Amino acid sequence: MTDRLYSDPDLVQFYDIENIGGDDFNYCVGFAEDARSVLDLGCGTGQLAAALSHGRSVTGVDPASPMLDVGRSRPGGDKVDWIEGDARTVRLGRRFDLVLLTGHAFQVFLTPEDQSAVLRTIAEHLAPDGLFIFDSRNPVANEWQEWTPRRSERIVMHPSLGAVKSWNDFECDAVTGIVTYSTFYEIPGGDKILGAESKIAFPAKEDLARMLNEAGLLVEQWLGNWHGESYVDSAPEIIPIGRLR
Template identity: 30%
Template sequence: MSETNLEKYQNPEKYDELYEHYQDDYLYIMEYARHINRPIIDLACGTGRVTIPLSKKGLTMIGVDLHAGMLDRAKQKATQEQLDIRFEQQDCSNLDLGVQSPLIFMTGNSFQHFLTNESQDALFESVKKHLASGGGFIFDTRNPILAELSAGDVSEERYLNSNNQTVIEKHTEEYDHHSQILHCTTETIIQEREQSIQQSTESIALRYTYPLELKRLLATHGFEWINIHGSWKKTVFEESSPQMIVHCKIG
């Protein structure tokens, strides 16, 4: 995962506001984690959105992320809840945690931050090194619906912020078929009395991986494919499914 592809996460508080009520991934993970009495590893844990509620259920958690600001927010929240969670600032493709876990998971489509074949390979080798024998790895990634990606997208939304200022967000998406990377740019303009007082631009690149690519990738690194779902609610994976929820294990 590249440190240059993290612009979208510069405001951890805003991230929490957007996703604090989302629980589908937490509920899925909890189903497989509830009886584990050894450390569970949450990769790309961000602000601890899933790590913290699992810890509150009595599970021993390790949260890993590359972004210092997101981790600081996670630590602050854990301290407020009086939870003992080990947070580590590390690259998920080069982990050195000194433990082997029965379960490692990565949510929030973070898999799409691994933009090259080499970085994907490194991620799976890193995960494998930290999985106990028979241990499971669960992660999600957006389903590459080619018709949508090929069309590209330009959109705009307007809303009032907490200061009663008008916020205009202009979104542009462009897909590179050769690299299978979607380049997303958001230009934000804040206005008062129709005058711009602040303007910023942020971008993110997201790699799309196809189902058969994933199966071959997992097999290459010694993982056994358990299941694929079309959402965290375990819907059947279909052509139009928005996501791929991948569940695999090491032998």
């Protein structure tokens, strides 16, 4: 599950530059206000976990050790319990007031079996009155159509490398719906291009609803974006919020 985009330190150094804060970060900070304990599955470089660590117990789980290394070194990182683990199989022997899985991390699990395993992990770690929240891109929005080299080309300002040209490309499997996307960084002053290929799934809302129910999870609200608006069929996001059934 740890492709080079998340496991190669040369690529990990760009992650925070391209993924600073955002609407999901802001929403989850507010959503966690009353939680005394938080489990951040697929925590990545730990931006959210570290931000939530003041005044509560926070555990961050991720399979990529270079991402966790970044988390440990960031302000507030010393207050987080960082665990290298797989969201499908990790069992911590405790329950949390809030379990979250953001940054579309759920989509790296490509099969219904793996997706169901992640949902069972959420259920296994929820306190009786705890809440869960996670996000997945709505397949009807066809967001991957924007991931062409022409549409995605951008300049990333790296603190030591300067202006780095970056772009994406993709292929979509019409049978499985799995999108294979590539990420590239052209390092200035030479011919070096860093690149990685990743695969993500786009499960439909009805499939998510079925798997959530089978995992023993009750969805109390479906959001369609990180501004808190209710889900509609054309929404860009599928964001279930709920608790144990």
